[in-house]
Amino acid sequence: MEIFKSYSFTALERFLKYVKIDTQSDPNSLTQPSTDKQKNLGEILVEELLEIGITDAELDEFGYVYATVPATTAKEVPVICFCSHMDTSPDCSGLNVVPVIHQNYQGQDLVLPLDPNQVMRKVDHPDLEFQIGNDIVTASGNTLLGADNKAGLAEIMDAAAFLIAHPELKHGKIRILFTPDEEIGRGVDKVDIKKLGADYGYTVDGESCGSIENETFSADYARITISGVSSHPGFAKGNMESAIKIAAEIVSFLPKDRLSPESTEGMEGFIHPVAMQGSVEEASIEFILRDFDDAELKNHEDILKAIADDVMEGYPSSSYKLEVKEQYRNMKVVLDKHPELIEYAKIAVERTGVNPKLQSIRGGTDGSRLSFIGLPCPNIFAGEHAFHGKQEWVSVQDMQKAVETIVQIALVWEEKN
Helix, strand or coil: CHHHCCCCCCHHHHHHHHCCCCCECCCCCCCCCCCCCHHHHHHHHHHHHHHCCCCCCEECCCCCEEEEECCCCCCCCCCEEEEEECCECCCCCCCCCCCEEECCCCCCCEECCCCCCCEECCCCCHHHHHCCCCCEEECCCCCCCCHHHHHHHHHHHHHHHHHHHCCCCCCCCEEEEEECCHHHCCCCCCCCHHHHCCCEEEEEEECCCCEEEEEECEEEEEEEEEECECCCHHHCCCCCECHHHHHHHHHHCCCCCCCCHHHCCCCCCEEEEEEEEECCCEEEEEEEEEECCHHHHHHHHHHHHHHHHHHHCCCCCCEEEEEEEEEECCCHHHHCCCCHHHHHHHHHHHHCCCCCEEEEECCCCHHHHHHHCCCCCCEEECCEECCCCCCCEEEHHHHHHHHHHHHHHHHHHHHHC
8 A cells, every 4th residue: 555655564563562461351350440450551552652642542440541543634524433452361371472473474384382282274274375475473382362352452553653643644533442351241341432432433353354344243141040959968869959960961951063152153143151160059050142133042042941941840849040141232233324334444445455354253342332332333353363262363464454454444434524
């Protein structure tokens, strides 16, 4: 792209710095943010925002970073927000991340140096097929990398630096939002939408280069609590009804060839047990329920209840309780009312020389909930792959394309309004 012809991207430099800061969120914490260490990265982001010339960057008590790239046009243009999250997944360690750059990738297996058993092959990572000649960043084998979503942070920061340095480029007011606790579903719990003051947003938290995501799962959390009958094991015949065994039986009756993460793809939803604990007297099972269709999501709840009812018939002295809580809903319901969000993102991606790909997310983003609290917010690519695991990776060149896309989105909104 002509406007980036002489620009030295900073996304990689920033990214390598951010991933070394441990920002794991904690689903068992009751605080906001769930881990105070997320603020360590927030403070660094504020410092960098101030350094590039943004004057209002701030980190609030709840761990949110807010900042503004001022408008350079006299037009009345909708205020656009770009958002990424600071936390990394609790599923895999993010402590002492050692990033490794595999330069000029040529299709070979990538052996991660601190654990030779961690070998990244194209057959397991099909998108590597499109990275020949690019530079691949991985972790070293004993942690995740943190590309989800520190790649997004670095890209937004680089785009902001570029826009501040090029006031001749016409764009409306840009708001930046960096959130904590996205990985545990609390990313927007304490966000101040009025203070943010944006009309529309884009999360930068997607996968393959060029992807634009306008649809997420709808998501519920479910918990079954079982009250069994305890007695001395030496005298338990005809008397004991173990809550642990009841829980195990319920899990064993879940569908295995459908409605499970390991047997579904595309637009198929699932019922997924994620935690189980207990004793003879009481046990609990936690589930996540997912589907793109809200009616089907309710069907998953009904299936879970029917399984529990059937199992409990064999334990007449025991009982159970099923609790279901809404987590987020499919953002497509909101985004379909604002087609320009996707239209302008497609134009922006095309201007970078990449073919845009409209996709659905088998998961959720902060944009899922932001869309329902007043900020319609699709998701664009950050280039992150194989997230939440030790073989997570990102391409330097894809990160740079994401920076270009963010800038172009800002310019397109000014041009079209």
